[in-house]
Amino acid sequence: MAVIPLKQRVRITKPGGLDEWGNPIPGETVEYKCRVDEKSELVRDRTGEEVVSSARILIEKLVDVGYDDIIEFTNELGQTIRRTPLNISVIRDFSGKPWFTEVRL
DSSP states (O other): OOSSOOOEEEEEEEEEEEOTTSOEEEEEEEEEEEEEEEEEEEEEOTTSOEEEEEEEEEEESOOOOOTTSEEEEEOTTSOEEEEOOSEEEEEEOTTSOEEEEEEEO
16 A cells, blocks of 8 residues: 555556667566656766756565666646656665655656
8 A cells, every 4th residue: 555645657668679770779667656756856867966856756576677777757837858867766764665766767
């Protein structure tokens, strides 16, 4: 059971490799219930540089998401946002059990 309401949906597409021209092709796509908070916020990416995040996505439990994955969601205005993650972290309770996977776009 989620601690916060998960009313939106997010699609995570894994990279599937390269075609004969060396261009990336999409792999498996998985859809999850989530919470998306759209706001501009200064965060650090995986290399430690400061970048501006435009969305914070919370997905319940531990989710297999990587920095090469394509994250896609549609907001309430009907705009589809499609980006790669800037920062991925896991939010855990006191016992160490994962509650949410947090993805910053």
